Amino acid sequence: MSFLREAQICIANQTARKSLNAFIGLAGGPTILRKAEAADTQRDGGPLHGRLIAVKDNICTSDLPTTSASGILKTFTSPYDATVVKKIHHAGGIVAGKTNLDEFGMGSHSKCSYFGPVTQSNAEGAEALSAGGSSGGSAVAVATGQCWAALGTDTGGSVRLPAAYTGIVGFKPSYGLVSRWGVLAYANSLDTVGILVQSTQHAKVVFEAINGYDEQDPTSLLPSTRARISESLSQRRRNSSLRIGVPLEYNIAELSPQVRRAWTSALEFLRNQGHMIVPVSLPSTKRALSAYYVLAPAEASSNLAKYDGVRYGTRAEGPDGAEGVLFSKTRGEGFGDEVKRRILLGAYTLSAEAIDNYFIQAQKVRRLVQQDFDRVFSLANPLLDGGRTGRQDTDQAVDVLVCPTAPTLPPTLESLEKQSPVEAYVSDVFTVPASLAGLPAVSVPFKASQRGEGEGQEGNIGIQVIAQYGDDNLALDVARMIEETRRT
């Protein structure tokens, strides 16, 4: 199929699926078609040559507005392109548009957007389901053929969760591999640019196009460290039979029966392929979610302090110092409820009276979570000196961890209305640990082979593969094996 034909189909889908609200801004049919046509005439482009790539709207583009789904940036256009956007252009990709999200990435269902919620299509007449969040727009755009691939951002699961809910592949690379220059910070010690695609093979293609050192991102992994990691990976004796870890703490009471069954089916499938299933313990898992919801809002309250309407962005009418507090009107009108909630939460946990009990404690938990992972992986953490701290004997260690991406099937939007904000946070319980540790993680769709009695509820299930830091390709390889089950 020609690139032009592919683009035409995507544009047709964009029009037909407009009600799903996946996009905040579209590049526009004529622009895209002109580029696709040009791509057909000059065949030897980069790895993304002629492909339509959607970009989450918290990633800066200079030719389309970058709103981050916030009222405070509703008319903002960035003066520069993010490094990942430049890399897409460089690889021959065509930016299809900017996708909808939870405001500044804060949410798990893509319903907290200034531009309205994202929904995913469901069977005729059935209730609308959550697309997951915060990269719900990117996920729906890929799942419904409105683009070939999409970029998202993943702070605590924002790429993996929507991928699981919409039945596509979502990949969060190791923290520091993909540049964050031009990515609007939510919690910058966790924020990672991620990839939403139809298959693990596509994930690899996009990953290769955007992975790389960027001196503009001070947290970008240095070339010397990258070289050291690939050196140690190449020396690893790779057995055709892998040791697959099953974290026991992930088998929680809240796990829905369908998800639990999918998990066991996936493990059975892997065992039938000749791999060894190894139960492992990650004891800090229970505290990881709480730590995340202390750290991420703390960083958010700091990162979002810049939005005051003075230099850019939307500004409230009247004096800036109205009501006695500078910028309170602009910020009060510009931010949505969930953003305000997290800013308040973060401002509190950083306050002099609370920082020791919350922020400092949460940092300690984060360290414990990292140590948990380092203990179970056979590959040493390349970022640690010596790298061997606390690891189990090699015969107990595992190559990857396999677990569900989310504890339940995608909930209906209606059911979410009854949820408290804290209940909504629980959907991140399986994705947050890998984020805290900066590890690569892939969510891959899994169809359970049989359905249990009386389980009328339908929806997609994602299985998550987590690997040691820098072992991104192994995570994608194992995800690919699980992906195979869809074809059987």
Place this chain on the structure above:
Amino acid sequence: MRSRCTDTLSSSLRARSPFVCRACLRQNSQKGQSLPLITYTSRRTLQTEVAPKVVPFRKQLKDEAKKKRLESVPKSSKKAKGSDPKLEKWELTVGIEIHAELNTAKKLFSSAATSSNDAPNTHVALFDVAFPGSQPHFQRGTLLPALRAAIALNCDIQRKSTFDRKHYFYQDQPAGYQITQYYEPFAKDGHLTLHSHDGIDPSDHPSIRIGIKQIQMEQDTAKTLQQPPSTHLLDFNRVSHPLIEIITLPHIHHPATAAACVRKIQSILGSVNAVTAGMEMGGLRADVNVSVRERHRADDARAGHSYYGVRGLGQRTEIKNLSSFKAVEDAVIAERDRQIEVLEAGGVIEGETRGWTLGSTQTRKLRGKEGEVDYRYMPDPDLGAVVVGEDLLHHLRNTLPMLPDETAETLVDDPGYGLTMKDAKTLVTLDDGDRLDYYLDVVQMLRQHMPEDLQSSSKIGKVAANWVLHELGGLLATAGQPWTANTVSSTALASILAHLLQRQITGRTAKQLLSTTFYGDTRSVQETIAEENLLLRPMAREEYEALARELIDANQDMVKAIKEKGQRGKVMWFVGQMVRNGEEGRVEAERAEEVVREMLDVKA
């Protein structure tokens, strides 16, 4: 009221002016980074309810001078303060925080250039104005002046330091936080010593050591330009200019010592080339923490407040943003007196932030404890630790310029100079060190010009200092001119003094030569001496005796005063008269004195 500019023509023109400096952009693109030009889509102005009053610096200086004149009248009351019974009961304690603009080419976290007088908003990178998605790039070069300052202040340089965010909302703070070093500053536990000649309070004589708790690197804020009634224009050139904040321990107990401490820190920072400008140019700003406590209770370490190991302190208040040495001294006096008054009336001192207006006699409350900002310090997640290697420190220590105290000591101890501490200190502090450079030039040239047997004489150093400070200084003072090294070139002065020291001209002639050169005579000293026939034609001993005899005979009452009343100083009267009565440029004072003493039989 808000008045967004909608004048389409002017605002569209404005929109085209580059927001990011082209030179800064070039630096970026050379590094392979491409920053597009940011342009404004509309002019934004910022309004706040109340426009804080900002006094222009020149006016501030005038006000201070005026206040000083007024104060100088009842000087007696000032003198009496030492015996003030209140001060015998209450002890003052002061700690100082000094913010100094570092002398660096680039901003702290972007490759935009630093600047002081360039057109507004011409040196601004994306991160400096907190554009979404932009990230900090620590400029390693900014560490060098910071480290020099810390070494000069005897600090322990930390191998590893980190950056933290200090949060508060203000229009001059684009990110909503300032990046500083709160948890792990780069330098700790330093000190400086203040001596009598530094202008400390007499009760601190001969010297006092002030501890430095820490020095941290941080960002400066933007400049706000008032557009009355309620518009504030913002100039982001200064935003993120690297600063160091120096925090002293509360080791200061006198207002004069507080001012001397700030002055000395400025002088040290200047001598190691760490800062751009002094206090008078806004390169340095000070906050002072002031408390008082009853002396008889001061020994009870368990009572009261403590700060970094200093215990038994009274409740302190902070006076912010003092921009001259005088303001530091006056604000400390005013706040000390206010606190004593409150306490003696049975009141309680509140921990609060206070302000000081020049020319006033009282500090004023800015905000109370309830209004204190909780800065919510957080480690910056984007910035890694700064690690300083021992090799760098070694290099900086070895190449550190001599500090003012060391220079003064050398001028006193080195027999080639042999100055008094007073003259040495004056040379070091005058004109930002320019006077010292001039002096050293003169001495060096003199040594080259003099015959070998005189070259190492300490006379050269002393005479040169006397002429640079007192003779030339006197001319400057009389003419009301500021110092420049060109009024009388160091070559000219060296030439005059070379003639004098080799007894080729008299002291009187030398003074005349200096004066004519000072007032614009462009001839070389050699030429003038030749043309005016000023070269000394030495008089014979007999000629001196004749001159003296004449004066002695005519002034027997003076002789009597010397011989009978022992008024030996009157010998010099005769010497003066001999110089005056003798032939122009021929009488050498030293020889005249010798002869007079012999004739009157008065030993030197």
